[in-house]
Amino acid sequence: MRLRDFPEEELFLQGSAACHGCPGSAAIRVAFKALGRNTVLAVIASCTSVFQSPFPVSALGLPTLNMAFATGGATASGLSAAADRLVAKGVLEEKPTILVWAGDGGTYDIGIQALSGAAERNTDFIYVCYNNEAYSNTGTQRSGATPYAAWTTNTTRGKEEWRKDVAQIMVAHGIPYVATASLAYPTDMFRKFARAKEIKGTRYIEIQAPCPPGWKFPSSHTVKVARLAVQTGMWMLYEHENGRTAYTAGTQRIIQGQSKLLPVEEYLQAQGRFRHLFHPQRDEERIGEIQRRISHVFETLQFTHKMKEHIMDIELAPPH
């Protein structure tokens, strides 16, 4: 699938109230293209609640239920159960894709109980977390997804804790499909949505969503920052299915040695929320700690990849 092969039909319509360079609206556009018209959407309190445009107009071309902050998974369970009944009665010919669209606040923090509950019940739906690593809708406060050392309005000297990894928490739930995605790799994202659409049960897709006002970078740099996140290893692209994780796109290329892991500084300096790591003087300790963690992960993955290739080259002697 190339960009030019994306369906032309737009289900994310004109007139959205999103900020310039909004990653959430860019992601929803790709997701809608991949999922198509037979989709029912639940928007969980987030920037999307706002950028879909206020009553009485809407930029969402799918039947949409706006729901309270903590309800993503549970809302999906209600939609899915009701859709099953409508199919059983013949009211609907085909079960629609149930899509829940939530931010990282609604996923990592207040919504994790309902998400976990739905995943444990293997509710048949796609859960999307567009992760702008903060409560961007309320003016950029820390969330469970905010990375170490990042500025937010309530971590003004940089967050002291490391982010939790909800994608891996979802892997631990044993659901059929988990994937991460990036705005800078739209064909990879499209393919993951298309794959998720084919599967029954709980699917989780998390999209890193660099937020221009919250992260303090020019609104024309959203995709550039998203790309740097992958190139520096701050965001990794993979999909997990049938107990196996496959790294994809930019992350895959780094692991296979086709492209170089860029120094994390390039990512940190491309935005204002890490400015205090460089001004008034360089914070070697915190920058070094971030780099060490990333390097450790990639060295391990690169080593494993080489070992695997190496082992596959070994010719075993025939048994006696």
Next chain:
Amino acid sequence: MKLVETGNHVAAWGARLARVEVVSAYPITPQTQVIEEISRFIDEGEMECEYIPVESEHSAMAALIASAAMGVRSFSATSAHGLAYMHELLHWAAGIRLPMVMVNVNRALGPGWNIWCDHQDTLSARDTGWIQLHCASHQEILDTVIQAYRISEDPEVNLPVMVCYDAIFLSHNYMQVEIPDQEAVDRFLPPFRSLWRLDLEHPLTHGSVIYPDDYEEVRYSMFQGLENARGVIRAAAEEYREKVGGYHGGLVDAYRMEDAEHALVAMGSAASEARVAVDMLREAGRRFGLVRVRSYRPFPVEEMVELLSPLRTALVLDRSISFGMEGPLFSEVKASVYGRGEVAVYDIVTGLGGRDITYEFIAENATAAADGRLEPRTAWPSVRINEHHLVSKRGLEGLWGRRAAR
């Protein structure tokens, strides 16, 4: 068909006869048997229904809202802390203008830990936009769950309905009930209908940001829905009597009020006890009657004026308390008859946390009110502070005393 059943199992029968298709609930004592019975109905093929065993009451209500939004008749059941935990979504369910029915088994809120009857849970949910119907018998629970769908799905209403009944007294005790024929219920209750649904052919966005220019109209429309519900509740009760059989009153259930001078006002199972007290007082030559409030929201203002304003006194039995004010039912009754007639309204708060309310006790207090021996404000006649209640205070004094000595 006649059954001898618990109030909880009877509520499950109500959902079954109403042909509910999605049930979403989380267990809480004393509600648990409702969802156990429904899941048994489903497992044994007696009910075609999806049962979502959610992980919390907050999620139970979210799933209920979502399934109703997809256009399917939906049911839940909860109690006390469960209801409190869903509070945010109670507002959401009413504000989104969707029909659905939930049973609430009235139970005390902790601390102290108490699974017995108390009305504090539902009365704290008074202003969420839900219709609240309170039952006084097992038969009424069954009939009211079915009527509740009719009311909820009326195009003039389109609001969720809470069917309330008392923990243990009604939820767990066994009583005989008449289970109506499915055909009769089907004649009374048309298939699910609602003002709107999530429609793939005609996509709409529901519940998005709404500015001050439109928000007031949303609230006004909810207010009107509840106003319209007055007539719809009365009509549903009448039509149910005609098509299915059984009548428990409209917004109120009045007993021996025709020539009454004094009235008792109560809700739930205490009203059954008050009925006995009325008979007892009548035998003693006192002209008492009973007004049982069936619909707490919408509140039966017209009925209160009609029934109470010609009287001399009315004694309200409150099974909850609005802290810093008075019994909440008392407030509503007084507000209803304000400026209409000369009736003096008295109040007792009693029966909290499942404490027994006997008919002798009711009769005693009713006589005190009728004879002007009660203060015209909330009284707590069954409170009896004794040694045990002072233990924790003394314990604290002991603890602090020792700390101070060290």
